[in-house]
Amino acid sequence: MRHVAVVADMKLGQKGDILVTHALGSCLGLMVYDPQAQVGGLLHAMLPMSKINPEKAAANPYMFVDTGVPNLFKEIYKLGGDKKRLVVKAAGCGQPLGKNEIFKIGERNFTVLKKLLWKNNVLLEASDVGGPSGRTVHFDISTGEVQISSNGAVNPL
Amino acid sequence: MKADYLTKIMDKVDAFPSIPGSAVRLLELVDQADAPIDEIEEVLRLDPGLTANVLKLTNSAFFGLPAKVGSVKRAVMLLGLNKLKQLIMASCVNAVMDKDIPGYDLPAGELWRHSIAVSVAAEGLVRELNLDSGDDIFTAALLHDVGKLVLGQFIDEDYAALAAAAGNSVSFEIAEKEVLGTDHAEVGARILEHWALPDALVHAVRWHHNPENAEEVHPSTDIVHVANMLCLMLGIGVGREGLQYQPSPVVTRRLGLKPFHLEKLASQTIQTMGDLADVFINSETA
Ligand SMILES: [Fe+2]
Numbered sequence: 001m002r003h004v005a006v007v008a009d010m011k012l013g014q015k016g017d018i019l020v021t022h023a024l025g026s027c028l029g030l031m032v033y034d035p036q037a038q039v040g041g042l043l044h045a046m047l048p049m050s051k052i053n054p055e056k057a058a059a060n061p062y063m064f065v066d067t068g069v070p071n072l073f074k075e076i077y078k079l080g081g082d083k084k085r086l087v088v089k090a091a092g093c094g095q096p097l098g099k100n101e102i103f104k105i106g107e108r109n110f111t112v113l114k115k116l117l118w119k120n121n122v123l124l125e126a127s128d129v130g131g132p133s134g135r136t137v138h139f140d141i142s143t144g145e146v147q148i149s150s151n152g153a154v155n156p157l
Numbered sequence: 158m159k160a161d162y163l164t165k166i167m168d169k170v171d172a173f174p175s176i177p178g179s180a181v182r183l184l185e186l187v188d189q190a191d192a193p194i195d196e197i198e199e200v201l202r203l204d205p206g207l208t209a210n211v212l213k214l215t216n217s218a219f220f221g222l223p224a225k226v227g228s229v230k231r232a233v234m235l236l237g238l239n240k241l242k243q244l245i246m247a248s249c250v251n252a253v254m255d256k257d258i259p260g261y262d263l264p265a266g267e268l269w270r271h272s273i274a275v276s277v278a279a280e281g282l283v284r285e286l287n288l289d290s291g292d293d294i295f296t297a298a299l300l301h302d303v304g305k306l307v308l309g310q311f312i313d314e315d316y317a318a319l320a321a322a323a324g325n326s327v328s329f330e331i332a333e334k335e336v337l338g339t340d341h342a343e344v345g346a347r348i349l350e351h352w353a354l355p356d357a358l359v360h361a362v363r364w365h366h367n368p369e370n371a372e373e374v375h376p377s378t379d380i381v382h383v384a385n386m387l388c389l390m391l392g393i394g395v396g397r398e399g400l401q402y403q404p405s406p407v408v409t410r411r412l413g414l415k416p417f418h419l420e421k422l423a424s425q426t427i428q429t430m431g432d433l434a435d436v437f438i439n440s441e442t443a
């Protein structure tokens with residue numbers, strides 16, 4: 001089955017599933033995979049910190065990195081994922097040109113992710129982040145393979 | 158050759174479809190001091206596509222009405238004339254934006270979704286910053302990228318040259334100008350001039366990527382600039398050029414924009430686009 005995570009959304013998959021998210025701009029795409037249990041999840045989070053709108057975070061934790069990431073991990077554990085085996089990859093967190101701090105939502109998203117992973121002793125296996133490119137993610141839960149399409153080219157992550 | 162391109166592009170601008178007569182008539186009626194609802198209803202009756210759109214939007218989660226509305230008259234009463242005006246414009250724009258746009262790699266309907274999102278974000282920004290921008294902001298935002306409809310085909314023909322000019326650090330509209338002799342903002346402004354739309358709208362479209370280069374300062378231009386950048390960052394209507402534009406520090410200062418404004422606006426815009434989702438289904442038939 002093909003499952004599409006829209007903005008502020010998370011999709012889980014098992015063997016045979018493909019998880020997809022389109023048009024990552026400054027949003028974070030996070031792929032978490034357990035190769036043994038063959039389960040995985042794909043998060044498409046929009047903003048770094050839930051304190052900007054706690055009500056929204058309660059209704060939909062996947063809008064924010066600081067609430068979306070822990071929720072994704074919890075859901076993976078429920079499917080039989082084991083923290084020791086998880087392979088974690090990140091994509092997106094893009095940036096417009098120039099040095100305008102206000103528009104660096106992508107950079108803030110990635111910073112919050114790195115802090116969270118570091119605090120919880122989780123390694124970030126690979127990442128394709130930053131820069132002005134839009135990105136689309138295809139995540140194959142049978143194999144754990146991640147493909148990033150960007151600027152008309154497709155590359156494995 | 159740049160000069161060849163420019164002539165061909167301007168020929169396309171001249172041949173660009175005009176606003177349908179029923180919409181022009183409706184906009185006139187809505188703008189009258191004592192707008193005649195009966196006459197508005199009559200014009201709408203002759204345009205089933207427009208009527209369907211009015212009812213679809215009225216009944217979308219966006220307005221959260223408890224009961225379904227089936228009559229145009231009741232819809233107009235519930236929506237108010239300003240919303241009706243926006244709806245008429247949105248419907249006209251939808252009619253010209255229903256195709257896919259090669260060059261920018263935008264699938265059918267995606268530029269329309271982007272245009273609506275920028276309108277929603279622009280209105281949100283006006284509220285958030287307590288600005289006074291007049292009621293043209295919605296239309297300005299709706300039309301800001303209309304030039305892409307003309308330019309897309311030329312970009313598609315010469316994408317390699319464009320990609321080379323753009324590299325990874327040049328704002329995309331500058332690369333367009335370099336290769337084609339003009340950019341989608343300028344082309345859009347010319348289309349609006351053809352439609353004889355007000356100067357403030359033309360200004361907002363012409364300068365939406367580089368407002369600091371305009372001689373006059375128009376708040377609506379600054380707002381469209383920020384709202385557009387935000388929607389691209391959220392991945393709404395993000396094409397081949399990605400986020401390859403430069404948000405203006407001058408505008409950020411002028412508006413007094415802070416990171417939390419932008420983040421709050423981002424969450425509101427996504428929420429509203431969710432509420433509008435049912436309006437986008439089958440939008441190509443509208
Ligand atoms: Fe644009």
Ligand SMILES: [Fe+2]
Pocket residue numbers: 271275301302385
């Ligand atoms: Fe745009």
